Structure formats: C-alpha cells, structure tokens
Amino acid sequence: MSSSKKRGNIYLSGAGPSAWHEEYPVAKGKRQSPVDINTNKTKFDPKLAADPLTIRFSDSCCQSIVNTGISFQVTSNGAGCELSGGPLDSTYQFAQFHAHWGAYLKTTGSEHTVDGVSYPAELHLVHWNTKYDDFKDAVDKPDGLAVIAVFFKRGKEHPGFGKIQDLFSKIPAKGAKVNIDFEFNPGLLMPPDSENYWTYLGSLTTPPLYESVTWIVMKEPLEVSVEQIAILRTLLWETPNGVSQMYNNFRPPVPLRDRVIRASFG
Numbered sequence: 026m027s028s029s030k031k032r033g034n035i036y037l038s039g040a041g042p043s044a045w046h047e048e049y050p051v052a053k054g055k056r057q058s059p060v061d062i063n064t065n066k067t068k069f070d071p072k073l074a075a076d077p078l079t080i081r082f083s084d085s086c087c088q089s090i091v092n093t094g095i096s097f098q099v100t101s102n103g104a105g106c107e108l109s110g111g112p113l114d115s116t117y118q119f120a121q122f123h124a125h126w127g128a129y130l131k132t133t134g135s136e137h138t139v140d141g142v143s144y145p146a147e148l149h150l151v152h153w154n155t156k157y158d159d160f161k162d163a164v165d166k167p168d169g170l171a172v173i174a175v176f177f178k179r180g181k182e183h184p185g186f187g188k189i190q191d192l193f194s195k196i197p198a199k200g201a202k203v204n205i206d207f208e209f210n211p212g213l214l215m216p217p218d219s220e221n222y223w224t225y226l227g228s229l230t231t232p233p234l235y236e237s238v239t240w241i242v243m244k245e246p247l248e249v250s251v252e253q254i255a256i257l258r259t260l261l262w263e264t265p266n267g268v269s270q271m272y273n274n275f276r277p278p279v280p281l282r283d284r285v286i287r288a289s290f291g
C-alpha cells in the first residue's frame with residue numbers, strides 16, 4: 026500500500042495537489058499537466074491539419090463503469106476505438122474515459138484552463154500506444170498515452186452523457202463497478218467540431234503523474250445541462266471527515282516550462 030492510499034483522498038489529504046511532489050518528485054517535472062492554454066502563445070502547426078486526427082469510436086467498446094474513488098471511469102476493451110494522425114506517430118487504442126469537476130456554484134472544475142478561464146468540468150478519453158504490449162506497459166513511456174480532453178460547459182442537456190450518469194447510483198462507493206449492458210459510443214462525447222484542438226506533451230494529472238501523455242485538448246466545449254454538472258457531484262468519495270459528495274477532483278494548472286502548445290487551427 027503506497028502511503029497515498031493510506032492517506033486516502035489525494036485531493037483532500039494534507040495540502041492536496043501542492044504536496045504531491047513530496048511523494049512524487051516528478052510533480053515538479055518539465056512536462057507536467059494540466060496547463061493554462063494562453064491562446065496568444067499557442068503556435069498554429071499546418072502539419073496537424075495536413076495529417077488530420079482520426080478518432081474512431083464504436084458502439085460496442087464500453088464494458089463497465091467503476092467508482093475509482095476520485096472519479097467515475099468507463100472502461101473499454103478498445104474494440105474498434107482507435108486514435109491516430111495529428112500529433113501522433115502511431116495508433117493509440119481507447120482504454121477509458123473519466124472526468125474532473127468543481128464545486129456547487131463555483132466556476133472552477135476543469136484541469137486545463139484557456140486564457141486563465143476554467144470550465145465547470147473536463148472529460149478525459151484515454152488511449153494507449155499500440156506499439157507497446159498493453160496499457161500497463163505504455164502508461165509510463167514518454168509516448169505511451171494520448172488523452173483527448175473535452176471541456177464541459179453549461180447549456181442544453183446531453184442525453185448521451187445522461188445515460189452514463191444514470192449508472193452513478195449503482196456505484197456509490199470506491200471500487201463499486203457495474204457492467205454497461207447497453208450500447209454507448211464515446212464518440213457522442215466529442216464536441217460537434219473536433220477538428221480544432223491544441224496539443225502538447227504532458228503528464229497524468231494525478232499521481233503517479235507519469236510524463237507519458239500527448240494531450241489533445243478540444244477547443245470547442247461540449248454542452249451539458251447545469252443539472253448534469255450537479256449530478257457529477259452525487260458520486261461519493263472518502264474524505265478525512267467520512268464519505269461525502271465527490272467534487273474538486275481536479276489538479277490546478279502547473280507551469281508550462283519550456284513547452285509550446287501547438288494549435289491545429291489558425
């Protein structure tokens with residue numbers, strides 16, 4: 026058991042994300058995530074448009090949903106769900122999606138920010154590089170993972186995401202897991218325009234913070250209803266004061282250091 030497991034909630038124990046470097050020195054590394062996307066400093070790269078990002082999802086790729094103790098996670102065997110092109114030099118296979126969100130009536134919640142502005146939540150669709158044997162082999166390699174980040178903004182209801190949220194009541198505690206016995210295509214969670222994105226080399230945003238992620242952050246947010254943002258907080262997690270509603274499970278942006286964020290659009 027790593028000490029962080031004994032401490033339980035990585036966001037609420039000790040000083041939270043600002044103390045992660047004590048157990049994970051890489052937290053102060055050169056390619057950490059998330060970051061603020063300063064749109065005055067991003068650089069359009071025509072090569073990204075020349076070899077368009079190819080995002081393939083299927084109706085049959087989501088098997089189960091689990092409460093990981095810091096988010097929900099919809100897990101996939103990756104069948105028919107692959108990512109290639111754009112900034113990627115090989116084919117990546119879909120593994121899971123989860124999200125990060127804020128507190129009631131707060132504007133924070135996303136991990137990446139755009140010109141210093143947060144969204145209420147951020148979805149992560151995690152893929153692993155098929156040049157490696159499996160996810161576990163890929164997870165700590167510099168080119169091991171590719172994560173698509175989709176910002177959530179308050180607006181009209183998103184019925185597709187609602188079908189996933191209908192399962193939250195079945196996973197009330199850390200480790201709880203249920204099968205998904207209906208077809209769910211994660212492509213439903215992509216914004217209408219997924220041509221425009223930013224990309225940079227970064228890391229996992231929670232311990233062990235491996236510097237193994239090529240981030241692909243969609244410029245256009247996905248609309249979900251204000252009620253759906255609230256339903257995220259009906260998931261439960263352990264806190265130093267007992268089990269309570271899950272929220273503020275996000276790492277704030279860290280320094281960009283010597284990196285340039287590329288844009289697929291001018």
Ligand SMILES: NS(=O)(=O)c1ccc(NCc2ccco2)c([N+](=O)[O-])c1
Pocket residue numbers: 149151164172228229230231232233238
């Ligand atoms: N917020 S994220 O998409 O960057 C993210 C964070 C952590 C992990 N994993 C934590 C981990 C890896 C090995 C042991 O434990 C993953 N992931 O696994 O895709 C994704």
Ligand SMILES: [Zn+2]
Pocket residue numbers: 123124125149230
């Ligand atoms: Zn995440």
